[in-house]
Amino acid sequence: MKCLICGRETVTDLCRYHAEAKQKVRAAYPLWVKAYGNVEWNDFLDNVKRNPQTGQWAKEIAELLRG
Amino acid sequence: MSSGYTLVICEKPDAARRVSDALSEGESRNEQVEGTTVFRFDRKGEEFVVCAAQGHLYGVSDPARERTVYPVFDVEWYSSDLVDENSTTAARRILTIRKLASGASKFVNACDFDVEGETIGYNLLKYACGGKEKIALRATFSTLTKEDLVKAFDDLKPQAGQGLGLAGRARHAIDFIWGVNLSRALSQSALGSGHRYRTISVGRVQGPTLGFLVEKEREIKTFVPVPYWKASGTFERDGVRLIAGYAKDRVETRESAEKIREECLRREAVAAAMRRFTVQVGPPVPFNIGDLQKEAYRAFGYPPSRTLQIAERLYLEALISYPRTGGQRLPPSINYRGIIQGLGRITEYSANAAELLKEELKPVQGAKSDAAHPAIHPTGEKPKRPLQAPESAVFDLVVRRFLAAFGPSARRELAEATLAVGEHEFKLAGGRTVFPGWMKYYGRYAGYKDIGVPAVSEGDRFRVVGVALDEKFEQRPLRYNQSSLLEKMEREGIGTKATRADIIATIVGRGYVSAESMEVTDLGLSVVETMAQYAPSIISTELTREIEDKLEAVEGGSGDQAELLRETLRSIVEQLAELRTNEETIGREIDSAVTASMTKSFELGKCPFCRTGNLRVIRSKATKKRFVGCSNYSSGCRASAPLPQKGTLRTAPKPCELCSWPIVYVMGGRRPWRLCVNPNCPGKRKP
Numbered sequence: 001m002k003c004l005i006c007g008r009e010t011v012t013d014l015c016r017y018h019a020e021a022k023q024k025v026r027a028a029y030p031l032w033v034k035a036y037g038n039v040e041w042n043d044f045l046d047n048v049k050r051n052p053q054t055g056q057w058a059k060e061i062a063e064l065l066r067g
Numbered sequence: 068m069s070s071g072y073t074l075v076i077c078e079k080p081d082a083a084r085r086v087s088d089a090l091s092e093g094e095s096r097n098e099q100v101e102g103t104t105v106f107r108f109d110r111k112g113e114e115f116v117v118c119a120a121q122g123h124l125y126g127v128s129d130p131a132r133e134r135t136v137y138p139v140f141d142v143e144w145y146s147s148d149l150v151d152e153n154s155t156t157a158a159r160r161i162l163t164i165r166k167l168a169s170g171a172s173k174f175v176n177a178c179d180f181d182v183e184g185e186t187i188g189y190n191l192l193k194y195a196c197g198g199k200e201k202i203a204l205r206a207t208f209s210t211l212t213k214e215d216l217v218k219a220f221d222d223l224k225p226q227a228g229q230g231l232g233l234a235g236r237a238r239h240a241i242d243f244i245w246g247v248n249l250s251r252a253l254s255q256s257a258l259g260s261g262h263r264y265r266t267i268s269v270g271r272v273q274g275p276t277l278g279f280l281v282e283k284e285r286e287i288k289t290f291v292p293v294p295y296w297k298a299s300g301t302f303e304r305d306g307v308r309l310i311a312g313y314a315k316d317r318v319e320t321r322e323s324a325e326k327i328r329e330e331c332l333r334r335e336a337v338a339a340a341m342r343r344f345t346v347q348v349g350p351p352v353p354f355n356i357g358d359l360q361k362e363a364y365r366a367f368g369y370p371p372s373r374t375l376q377i378a379e380r381l382y383l384e385a386l387i388s389y390p391r392t393g394g395q396r397l398p399p400s401i402n403y404r405g406i407i408q409g410l411g412r413i414t415e416y417s418a419n420a421a422e423l424l425k426e427e428l429k430p431v432q433g434a435k436s437d438a439a440h441p442a443i444h445p446t447g448e449k450p451k452r453p454l455q456a457p458e459s460a461v462f463d464l465v466v467r468r469f470l471a472a473f474g475p476s477a478r479r480e481l482a483e484a485t486l487a488v489g490e491h492e493f494k495l496a497g498g499r500t501v502f503p504g505w506m507k508y509y510g511r512y513a514g515y516k517d518i519g520v521p522a523v524s525e526g527d528r529f530r531v532v533g534v535a536l537d538e539k540f541e542q543r544p545l546r547y548n549q550s551s552l553l554e555k556m557e558r559e560g561i562g563t564k565a566t567r568a569d570i571i572a573t574i575v576g577r578g579y580v581s582a583e584s585m586e587v588t589d590l591g592l593s594v595v596e597t598m599a600q601y602a603p604s605i606i607s608t609e610l611t612r613e614i615e616d617k618l619e620a621v622e623g624g625s626g627d628q629a630e631l632l633r634e635t636l637r638s639i640v641e642q643l644a645e646l647r648t649n650e651e652t653i654g655r656e657i658d659s660a661v662t663a664s665m666t667k668s669f670e671l672g673k674c675p676f677c678r679t680g681n682l683r684v685i686r687s688k689a690t691k692k693r694f695v696g697c698s699n700y701s702s703g704c705r706a707s708a709p710l711p712q713k714g715t716l717r718t719a720p721k722p723c724e725l726c727s728w729p730i731v732y733v734m735g736g737r738r739p740w741r742l743c744v745n746p747n748c749p750g751k752r753k754p
Contacts, residue, residue, distance in 0.1 A: 009656060016596075021289040028291040035294045035320050048291055053543045055290040 005060045021057035025065065042066060071172030072107075072114035075206070076164065076191050078178040080104070081383040082211060083119035086177055089216035090115060103163040110220075116167055120178070124157045124164075125190040126150040127243040137251040138643050140636055142240050144190060161195050168196035174203035175223060180439045181391055182622065183565055186235030200232070209392075209401075209440045211385040212448060231439075234621040237628035241614065241635045245271040248639055249605060252646045253594065256654035267594060267657060268577060271611055272562040272570050274598060277579055277587075278606040279555055281595040283547055284587040292540035296324035299537070300493045302336050302486060302529035309521050309529075311486055311493035321538075327491055328534040336486040336493070340525035347476040348515075350505035352395045352433030353442030354468050356564045357557050359390065359461075362468070364550030366512055367460050371553045372568035377461045378443070385448050387465050391565045392440035395433020397472065401441055403428040407470070409447020416466060419508050423473050430472035444469045467509050474505025477513075482520040488531060495520050546585050560612045582717060583732075593657050601649050602642035610638065671695060671718050671729035671744065676706035682729055682744070684716060695729075695744050708744045725750045 002008065003015035014022060025048060032039050032047075039047075048054050049062040077083040087095040087106035095108035095117070106117040128150040129139040146161055147154035168174075174196060176188035192200040204223035208215045250268040269277075298313035318324045354362070359378065360371035369377070378390035388401070397403070404424065411420035433442065445466045454462060481498040497520035500506065506513035547555065549571050556567050575582050579591030598606045614635060620626030646653065674680040680699030687694065692712055697704040710716070711733050719730035719741070728745035743750060 017285065017288065017592075020285065021291075024289050024291045028293060031293045037320070037322055051292055051540060053290065053292040053540050055286075055288040055543060057288040058291045 005057075005064060017057050018061055021055065021061045022065075025058055025061050071170050072116050073173040073175060074164075074167050074171035074196070075115060075117040075175045075177050076188055077117060077119045078184050078187055079121060079383060080119040082177070082179075083117045085211040085383075085385060086216055087115075087117040089211075089213040090117075090220055100166055101163040102159050105163065105167065116171070117177075118164055118167055119160075120164075120187050120191060121156055121160060123147055123183075123187055123190075124154075124161055125194060126154075127239045129243075129247065135251070135255060137248045137255070138640070139247050139251075140244060142243055144194065144236075161191075164191055164195040165197075168199065171196075174199045175206055175220075176203050177206040177208075177219075179389060179391070180205075180207045180209075180231075181389075181565065182231050182235040182238065182563065183391075185231035186239065189232035189236065201226075207439070208389075210388045210446045211382065212446045230622045230624040233628050234618050234626075237621055237631055238618055240632060241618075242271050244636065245639060246273075248643055249274075249602070249646070252643060252650075253597070253653070253657060256646070256650045256657060267590075268573070269594060269598060269605060270570065270573070271614065272556070272566065273573060274595075274606040275559070275561055275608045275611050276552070276556055276570055277574055277591060277595055278599075278608075279552065279559075280547060280574070280580055280585065280587050281592055283544060284592070286544050287546060290543040292543065294321075295319055295539050295541070296321065297537045297539055298324055298327050298534060300331060300336070300486070300488070300534050301532040302493075303532050304527060304529045307521070308532065309495065311484075311495045314485070314492040314494050317539075324536045328536060331488040331491055331531050331534050334488050334531050336488045336529040336531055338523045338525060338527040338529070339485040339487060341482060341484040341520075341523050343480060343482045345478050345480050345501065347478055348504075348506075349476045350431045350471045350474050351468065351509070352431055353397050353444065353472050354465065355393050355395050355433070355435060355437070355442055356390050357393075357553060357567075358395070359443055359465070359468075360553055360568065361550050362512065363461055363464060364548070366464060367457070369457065369461075370549040370568075370571075372549075372572045373457070374461060375568050377458055378465075380458060381462055381465070384450070385446055386450060386462060387446060388442075388444050389440045390443050392437045392443060393435055393564050394437030394440055395435045395442050396437075397430045397432065397442050397444060397469075401444060403430065403473070406445060406447035407473075409449070410445060410466060410470070413449050413466075415463070416470065419470050423470060423508070426473075428473055464512060467512060471505040471509035471513075474508045475502075477504035477506045477515075478502040479515065484520065484523040486523075486529060495523065548585060552585070559608050560615060561608060563615075583720065590657075597653050597656055601645050601653060604638060605642055671731065672722055674699065674704060674706050675722075675727040675745075677702075677704040680704050680706075682706065684710065708746050710744065711740075711742070714740070723748055723750070 001010055003010045003018055004013050005018050006015060008015035012019065029041065029044055032044050045062045045066040049059050049066065075086060077086055083106060087108060090110050091108035095106040098105050098107055103118070108115055124147050125144045126147045127142050128145050129142055147157035174192060176192060178184035178188035189200050192203045204225055206219040206223055208219040246268060253267040253269060296318040297316070298318060299310055300313070301308060301310050313327065318327065356375065360374045363369045363374040364371065375390065378387065381387045382390055407420045407423055407428070410416040411424070443465055450462070478501050479498050480501045482496070484495040486493045497518035499517040499519070500515055506515065552571055553567050556562050562570055574580055578588055579594065580587050595606055604610045617626050617631045621628045621631065669684045671682040671684065674682050674697040677697060677699050680697040682695050682697055684693055685696040686692070693710050695708040695710055697706040714733040717732045719732060722729050723743040723745065726743065726745045726748045728743055728748060730741060730743050733740040733742055
């Protein structure tokens with residue numbers, strides 16, 4: 001099986017790097033909600049994707065989750 | 068009295084010339100022996116012949132020397148030209164030393180007094196001189212000045228440095244066995260999956276070092292920033308405005324940040340008493356090689372390997388002491404006063420030197436000591452030729468650090484004031500140097516800036532003019548640069564002061580990281596991930612550090628190098644078995660990473676013509692010459708450009724600002740050459 005994003009060999013749909021990035025994107029969401037008071041999931045993903053500090057794999061995950 | 072002469076073996080030709088000049092009072096005669104220059108002279112009624120190696124003249128290899136075969140546990144020492152194609156003069160120099168040894172009755176090892184120098188000398192005495200390693204005397208010195216060399220030869224020691232030699236030979240054997248087996252296992256795995264041969268190396272120290280880089284890369288690429296706010300207030304009193312930061316550096320939520328603004332605006336701030344206090348800042352400790360490399364990177368941006376090369380040149384010209392030292396201590400035996408008097412004869416340092424010479428000379432000392440060498444220091448000799456800019460920069464840094472070590476502590480006055488608005492506090496902070504002390508000698512490298520703080524008295528009342536809320540995001544971690552990676556290796560206790568810079572250069576050279584940004588490539592990731600999965604000890608810091616500790620015990624005479632070699636073999640055998648079992652899977656993983664990294668290395672960037680294709684380096688089948696072409700050629704894009712035919716190409720991160728074509732660095736000469744590949748770039752037009 002190949003990673004949905006980068007094509008690396010993997011046993012699930014994401015390689016270990018993108019799986020780690022996905023877990024970090026999910027973990028960041030409640031922190032953003034707390035910081036802004038309220039933020040929609042899709043807005044959060046758009047902002048993560050645009051933010052210059054976001055890592056490349058995390059950006060790719062945000063893109064994938066945004067669909 | 069024996070009839071033969073004393074044969075002196077030095078590590079490099081420049082060192083041999085200095086030794087003969089110092090001992091012969093300039094009366095030595097140059098001779099050619101088997102095409103190599105040697106120096107002959109009489110000293111105190113004895114005849115001396117001084118010859119030189121050129122670094123290592125012997126190297127470790129396996130007798131079969133077949134790069135597809137592993138495991139390899141049987142290693143032997145060979146003339147370097149047989150194991151390293153770049154070593155072109157080894158055979159000739161060995162022949163010279165062999166011939167000279169036949170007429171010698173006494174032997175002196177005058178190579179650099181450290182593990183590598185001892186190994187070079189030991190091997191030459193053992194193999195080229197026919198088993199003279201046990202009877203040879205040792206000359207030990209830390210600078211190539213006449214004074215130090217004469218002292219060393221008046222006090223020759225039997226058997227000094229034997230432990231260093233044994234440890235050095237053990238280190239070479241272990242590193243060879245380790246590197247050759249694992250690298251061949253990986254290279255063969257990739258070859259087995261159909262890719263053409265490419266060396267994929269994993270050295271004993273290289274593995275964990277690459278592991279540090281990959282760990283950081285994962286942190287960076289999976290990083291998700293979290294927002295926070297910074298608040299600052301603008302205050303006014305008697306028409307004077309000042310800005311102060313909120314006492315709490317980071318406000319976690321927008322609601323809290325807005326509450327601060329709400330509760331402060333249109334209110335009055337009251338100043339608490341300004342706190343002024345003086346702190347003493349002691350001088351920085353004398354340089355060991357790691358400190359010098361870090362400081363040269365900070366001050367001039369030189370990679371560690373370059374600083375080491377420059378420092379070695381300065382050492383061979385007797386301008387500074389032996390640079391490959393771990394010591395941060397300056398013993399009185401180096402003659403502080405003599406060195407500073409010498410520096411006083413160099414215009415740039417004369418005023419500083421004169422000032423220091425008025426006082427008692429007592430340098431600050433660092434915590435690390437090196438049994439063989441003091442901290443890096445100038446010798447007090449004046450350069451006999453105009454130094455090139457990088458040499459001059461490193462020399463200046465070494466001199467100023469040395470002078471600074473004798474300076475008194477500096478004093479800085481720090482000031483802090485608090486402006487309170489109800490329960491909220493804003494801070495003003497600054498500082499200035501009130502007594503420069505050692506900073507005067509260290510000059511621009513001291514790096515302390517003065518930041519003024521407006522005078523504020525207790526009870527002063529200010530109008531709050533505004534409160535600014537700045538939305539911020541956490542910063543992703545920084546990649547290692549060559550200097551911080553060297554520091555990490557030092558902290559983790561892997562590698563030696565002599566090898567760390569070379570290991571970093573190898574990691575770059577193998578294409579595991581990009582040279583410009585140190586970003587780990589797919590190949591680097593793949594090598595570490597493969598090792599982590601199938602042979603985790605190879606990239607673990609623990610095993611490498613454990614071996615380093617045992618090698619140090621051998622150096623000190625308390626360890627057994629034969630037992631250490633056996634232990635290392637056992638651990639390699641276990642790892643290799645695991646790699647062999649999974650050869651096919653490993654091969655597939657590495658193969659796809661190699662392909663990805665090769666594709667990337669030939670892609671230069673987006674095509675500015677068609678805007679959808681990529682410009683690539685293509686080699687013409689007809690002329691065999693390389694040029695730039697677009698990946699959309701088959702769809703009609705005719706963007707193309709010539710390229711220099713020599714040198715490695717590396718793509719710059721950003722395209723040309725004038726024409727949007729890619730920029731490449733052409734490596735191969737002394738310095739990389741920056742080139743916009745567009746032959747019609749406006750930047751290339753003559754005015």
